[in-house]
Amino acid sequence: MAADASTAPIMPSAPNSGRASSLQRLARRRSTIAVLMTTPLLVVLIGLVAYPAGYGIYLSTLNRRMTGFMEAEWLPHGLGNFEILFESETFWAVAWQSCIFAITAVILKALVGFWLAHMLHHIPSKGQRKWRGMLLVPWVIPPALSTLGWWWMFDPAYSSINWLFQVFGIPAVPWLGEKWWARLSIIIVNVWYGAPFFMIMYLAALKSVPEQLYEAAAIDGATSWQRLRYVTLPMMANIISITVLFSLIVTFANYDIVRVLTNGGPRDLTHVFASYAFQVGILSGNIPRGAAVSLFMFPILAICAFFVLRGVTRRNKEQM
Amino acid sequence: MSATAAANRDMPSLYGKAGSLRSERRWALIWAYISLIFSAIILLTPPVYMLITSLKTSAEIADQKGNPWIVRNPTLDNYWELITNSLFQGFFINSVIVTVVVVALTMVISILAAFALARMRFWGSQVLATGVFLTYLVPDTLLFIPLYQIVGGLGLLNSIWGLVLVYPTLTVPFCTWIMIGYFASIPKELDEAALIDGATWPQMLLKIFVPVALPGIIAATIFAFTVSWAAFVYPTAFITTPDQMPLTIGVVSQLVRGDVFVWGQITAGALLAALPPVIVYAFLMDYYIAGLTAGATKG
The missing domain is CATH 1.10.3720.10 (MetI-like)
Incomplete structure (x- = not known):
């Protein structure tokens, strides 16, 4: 029922070529379209969530001026910030x-x-x-x-x-x-x-x-x-x-x-x-x-x- | 429950037990109403008290003698002063620009992605859908420091465009997630019929999916709107110049200054700033609630 109703507006814009070939072409292009459609989402997820998360981990190992790694006494090199936090009341x-x-x-x-x-x-x-x-x-x-x-x-x-x-x-x-x-x-x-x-x-x-x-x-x-x-x-x-x-x-x-x-x-x-x-x-x-x-x-x-x-x-x- | 209660009312003397059940039900109902009235009073008190304060003059607020819960000389001066204040107008305009751009971006990104994820099974689509949900669970307070550095590196600190850049992290994952749910619930026969009739993928999306999933789109739009309007962590971190501030942070940081709190104006400003989401809620409550519950019940 609902499908019948939706065919009317779509029908005129369909290409004149045979149904089989247009279906094949769609199938071929399907993954390309899908990737194109998800690209903006990927940009947001990777560029604004995953990358900042990784960058945050890197930042936490730097010294205050961000010129090099934060030295530590008893924790591995670069974890000085965590060491100071652990020792702070x-x-x-x-x-x-x-x-x-x-x-x-x-x-x-x-x-x-x-x-x-x-x-x-x-x-x-x-x-x-x-x-x-x-x-x-x-x-x-x-x-x-x-x-x-x-x-x-x-x-x-x-x-x-x-x-x-x-x-x-x-x-x-x-x-x-x-x-x-x-x-x-x-x-x-x-x-x-x-x-x-x-x-x-x-x-x-x-x-x-x-x-x-x-x-x-x-x-x-x-x-x-x-x-x-x-x-x-x-x-x-x-x-x-x-x-x-x-x-x-x-x-x-x-x-x-x-x-x-x-x-x-x-x-x-x-x-x-x-x-x-x-x-x-x-x-x-x-x-x-x-x-x-x-x-x-x-x-x-x-x-x-x-x-x-x-x-x-x-x-x-x-x-x- | 109401049906059985009605049945009991029709034959009260038939069974002795039914009468006691009925009175038990009536007491449960009375108890329910008492609890609801009690909680409604507590839940609505803060906004009502803000309204009371916003209608007072500064002199009346400073007067410690009387009952703080009543207004003696109601005045709209606090509202008028804010509406004619160019700084406050600026906050409002900034909020509107940021929210409109972010909502538009969010809906385009999430509808396109949700369509692809719900209908075109491709390599990694399952993983990506799970990833979308996981990023929804990443709170903004975990990311604001690295984002501060990144936004600073792009030269967008103290600019509303920096906010436009980072707000999608708050809105896109959830909107995509609930749109996947709505699109997945559309019967496959619909797109098969469209494909046989030679519809292209974009036509299928625009002429079938968008109209059919319109309630979901409205719910997602409301969510994106309320989240961008109420965002607080990012603007507090990124914006320090008053002329680029959106409303939330503008009211909190600019009206609360020094040792003198102009409480009449603060509460009036907070209520004005809270008005757009409340209006949206009042008119589209069912969509709003659908969006709230969709996170756990759809997808």
Whole structure:
């Protein structure tokens, strides 16, 4: 049907030569056309991703002026930047903070997102669209800009959150002034921004669980907890792991929230890898060491990427 | 769920158990609404508070006595000052130029590549498709230092064209990936029919694939638009002169200066800058969400 409709506009422009020969010619030219069509993509992937990645590794081995390799004492020649980082207390604090931040934020986002998706799935489908639209707003606003609003709500002198706390008799909180409160503030903003994304992913997954499974479980006398544990979670396992790993990558490499909210302070205690690399590499002008810092993100990102890819391939096979 | 609930309502006295099930369901529903209202309040508070602040005068913001959550003398001065400020207009124009060029480039690159990868099996096409997905997982914070050197070497630091050069790394992999998914879902009979009728490959792409996969193209375009509009790492690293700044970094770095924060203007600027993606979202929500979920469910 659809094919018939599409033939009409194409027919007049077909060459007059016989069908067989034109098919042969197409087959011959097919690979050439394919290569031509993928060339721009290859330019982007190789020129702007693969080459910079390799160049970043090379940069990390240079000395500050980039005149030669960075000498090292106990690591092999050229790894001096890594040696200095390993011996620096600030760097280890950054590494810990990155892990604490990423893991806590992702777990909270996953839990809040799952809860929201579940609540949304419960209400009649007519109202779902409206609620979904409203709850996704934090994800739509560019995070650098919404973080400005949070910064203003956390402001030491004018904090509107503290004002509300005071109404309920809760003592004022030094949101960005004290180490653990500042770390918590960053996590709060990240969860606020990312939880709606989890909600959308989980809601799509919840809708794809066949209703018959729940009916069968109900007939077998399953409680609502058992339905969640033995029907919903196994059916959603793959999408949950893909979303969590994907979010782990993005959260681990987060930059804008830290930059706007605390800029690494107080006393460099809220820096994550990305913001520390920025501080060292661009602001202090030590490009090679900055490159070395950002390279530390690579191993964990590579592990996550491997499992995301595996999950996605498995999912595609299931759907086929 | 609603169907069974309705069935229960029709015969409430028939089974004793059905009544308890019904009241359990009603409580679940009430609980769901309470949770949703509670979370909606928390999720919408920051933007609403930004709106409240942006409507206040500087004097009212500085006044610590009253309730910060209400506006006593609403004014649009903050917005008016920004709209008539030539620096802010410059940010806006820069953002528009960068976004439009990047979105156009992205869509051309990814539609061409996705068509080739989805339909013309050639040597290495599987590897390349996997590579596309892997590069989507490479975050910008891993690459900005080497790219800083590369862009600097090309003399494009402090220029919006440097941004146009590097933004495709954020947009092209994902857009190509979801376009491969949409193109792959088009039935093969369609292109076979076209081939028999003597259509060339470009004709097939333009007259069959693009129209049929239009929802996917819209979703990918929205994604490319929001990503380029909200990009933050690259402009912060590459741009230091105000006249070349796009909106995000312009609002963050130029309105927040020194020790005096003009919070009314900052929040007004942030809201104005966030407006285009929010408008797109409001009108094309279904495509937006399709694009969000496509990464894991298509391809």
